[in-house]
Amino acid sequence: xxxxxxxxxxxxxxxxxxxxxxxxxxxxxxxxxxxxxxxxxxxxxxxxxxxxxxxxxxxxxxxxxxxxxxxxxxxxxxxxxxxxxxxxxxxxxxxxxxxxxxxxxxxxxxxxxxxxxxxxxxxxxxxxxxxxxxxxxxxxxxxxxxxxxxxxxxx
Numbered sequence: 001x002x003x004x005x006x007x008x009x010x011x012x013x014x015x016x017x018x019x020x021x022x023x024x025x026x027x028x029x030x031x032x033x034x035x036x037x038x039x040x041x042x043x044x045x046x047x048x049x050x051x052x053x054x055x056x057x058x059x060x061x062x063x064x065x066x067x068x069x070x071x072x073x074x075x076x077x078x079x080x081x082x083x084x085x086x087x088x089x090x091x092x093x094x095x096x097x098x099x100x101x102x103x104x105x106x107x108x109x110x111x112x113x114x115x116x117x118x119x120x121x122x123x124x125x126x127x128x129x130x131x132x133x134x135x136x137x138x139x140x141x142x143x144x145x146x147x148x149x150x151x152x153x154x155x
Contacts, residue, residue: 102133
C-alpha cells in the first residue's frame with residue numbers, strides 16, 4: 001500500500017505491506033532507530049512516538065493507520081542546530097536515565113504529558129507515565145526530569 005505522511009517534519013512516501021507496524025516502518029524503512037522495540041505488546045512504552053499531537057505506541061499501530069499523519073520521533077525533537085528539546089535537556093540534567101533503553105519513549109511521553117498537563121503534580125506525573133516501564137531507575141530521576149522540564153517550558 002502507498003503510505004504518505006510526515007515524519008519529523010519531512011514528507012515521506014513509501015510502499016508498505018498492510019501489516020507493517022509503525023515501529024518497523026520507522027526503524028527498518030526510515031532507519032530512525034531511536035524508537036525502540038521492546039515488548040511488542042504496547043506495555044513498555046519504549047516505542048512511543050507523537051502522532052498528530054498525541055503520544056502513541058508504535059508497536060501496536062499499523063503504519064498505514066498513519067496515512068496523512070504527522071509523526072514525530074525522538075530524532076525529530078531537538079532543534080536543527082542540535083540544541084536539545086527542553087525535555088531532553090531536563091532528562092540529561094537530572095540523569096533521568098540509566099541504561100537508556102526506555103529514555104526515547106519516556107521523553108516522547110513527557111513531551112505529550114507536558115503539552116496536555118503542564119502543571120501536573122508529582123502524583124499525576126507518575127500516573128501519566130505509567131505506560132512507560134523503566135527497569136533501572138526507580139523513576140525518582142525521571143519524575144525530577146519532568147518537574148525540571150515543567151519549569152523550562154513556556155507557560
